[in-house]
Amino acid sequence: ICVVVSAALAGTNLLTEDRIAQQALQTAEESRKVVLPAADTFESQEGGAYYTGSAGGETVGYVFETGASGYGGTVSVMTGIDVEGTITGVVILSHDETPGLGANAEKPDFLNQYLQPAPEGGLSVIKYQTPGEGQIEAMTGATITSSAVTDSVRAISSVGSALRPPWRISVSSQFSMALRLSVTVRSELTTASLAFFISVSVKLPAQTSSS
Secondary structure (H helix, E strand, O other): OHHHHHHHHHHHHHHHHHHHHHHHHHHHHHHHHHHHHOOOOOEEEEEOOOOEEEEOOEEEEEEEEEEEEEEOOOEEEEEEEEOEEEEEEEEEEEOOOOOOOHHHHHHHHHHHHHOEEEEOOEEEOOOOOOOOEEEEOOEEEEEHHHHHHHHHHHOOOHOOOOOOOEEEEEEEOOEEEEEEEEEEEEEEOOOEEEEEOOOOOOOOOOOOOOO
């Protein structure tokens, strides 16, 4: 009887673990669409370190999962950032924060503060004042949770600030050439190689003939 009960419990645990894993995958997939709404498809990079989002065959942004210590434990966050370096969405994946206080971090009125260009110096948390660019107003009674979410988003700032649209230099229209510049961006999260194309047009001086 004991053997049968043990086998049944083991089977139940495996089914539960599978369901939890499947639910986590589904939640992550849905969250990627929320934080980077311009993307139609997502592709895992660097073994799942981050995802690239594409639309019409073109990369439109990136999605990262990061975490930081909150009041009740680790706060796991998913952040989307477009190729211009602007944060396009933030979702709380999991947390153990206090209901009515830190748990309010899931609310749009708090998370929408992050929808701004990622500053090179990273986002900062302020209290009792109107936030400006690069600033996040802490939730009342939940400064630790506010800082945890901000720290999670800040972790990708060094990558986000390096994501810029291709440079284009236009002088005139006599002839043109394309230059390819590769840049390697290193952060605590990952290392990414970015390629930029520079289109240069140059006007040649007009030739004159002597008689």
